[in-house]
Amino acid sequence: MASKLVVGIADMCVSKDPSAILITYSLGSCIGVSIYDPVVKVGGLLHLMLPESKIAPDKAEKNPCMFADTGVPLLFKEAYKYGADKKRMIIKIAGGGQVMDASGFFNIGKRNYMALRKIFWKNDVLISKEDIGGNVNRTMRLEIGTGRVYLKVSDSGEIEL
């Protein structure tokens, strides 16, 4: 039977249990980052809240998952412990929504996305699929057995990313 592991806000989970399903709810301006190595069948899901840890370094030390620049490296490191390899990793991201008429003050969703792109670019990693922006909220689900990622966007049904 599939075991559902819920990833909360500013939280992450890595698994190699083929029956595990990692799920994160209500991605508003936050971003869900899913990584998966199809050879060793190891995957992880991170629900990051803000772009950069420099806003609160002490808090980032306590919980690196809160920020893109500390959460993403940790997510990869955890996956490496289970034998995952960076070169094989399939990365899918979703979230980064915004409230309407955001003209500078409420752009956290966009800034989260920019921070993520910068981190991946610096580390020579490609994002394979993404569903970003808009003013919707998203639920993201990763099946460890298959590596498939599913998205539920606001009131629409579920789609595969």
Added chain:
Amino acid sequence: MKDIRTITKDIKELPPLPEVAQKVFSLLHDPKSNVQDLVKVVQLDQAMTANILKLCNSAYFGLKRKISSLQEALVLLGHKKLHEIIMTDNSSKYYKKVGLGYNLEKGELWKHSVACALLSQILVRKTGLPEDPFLFNAALLHDIGKVILSTYVKTEYDQIIRLVKEQQYPFLQAEKEVIGIDHAELGGRIAEEWNFPGALVEAIAQHHTPDAENYISCIVHLCNLMTIMMGIGTGYGLADYGKDAVMKKLGLKERHLESCMVELWHELQKAEDLLKC
């Protein structure tokens, strides 16, 4: 469009805010009141007293010694905190049932409301903005209109969402166009019915359309947006307007909001008992 008279009539059917809470509320804003008066009023209600003591002893407040009386709670937590606990305890019953109409899980609107109330205090504390005795309550009760409107929204949900998705309406405007009244305006009418002071009524009614002159409505507007952005009570998504004018008026920058969101996350980890009450 619905008959507004039918909807506003529902306000009368809403269980009134308990008498004890009403008295506590007026005491807070009466400069002549003695802090002991608060204890005197609350201790008449045993069930409420027991619940309040449970909350005072919760991890959120992290007190080193166990509180066994309201008197002790008053000494250790202070008048303001005790008042907030009483109002939190008394507000929970209204929000707990709301959900379906707004596409929220049961309890999610309560979590959103508590998060907004906690965030309002964090924002003021971290940015040095002036304190306001009504602020916590305005943030806690800003969505009270949803308690009544939930049923109507549920019935008309498809039509409302169509306007949001296809015409890019903010949810509030779609709600008003389809039902004839939005939850903010209805919330203001409930606050009036409960004899809340004018500034508080306005703050609830204007939490989506803040008047730069009403300080509380500006803060509640921001707290509401920030919790929605964090995914707390985001049922219908982020179809909401963020007012830059409010940020300018309060002299806030994006980094202030970010740092308050970090703080809120930490406070929510400790606030489990508040969310259960």
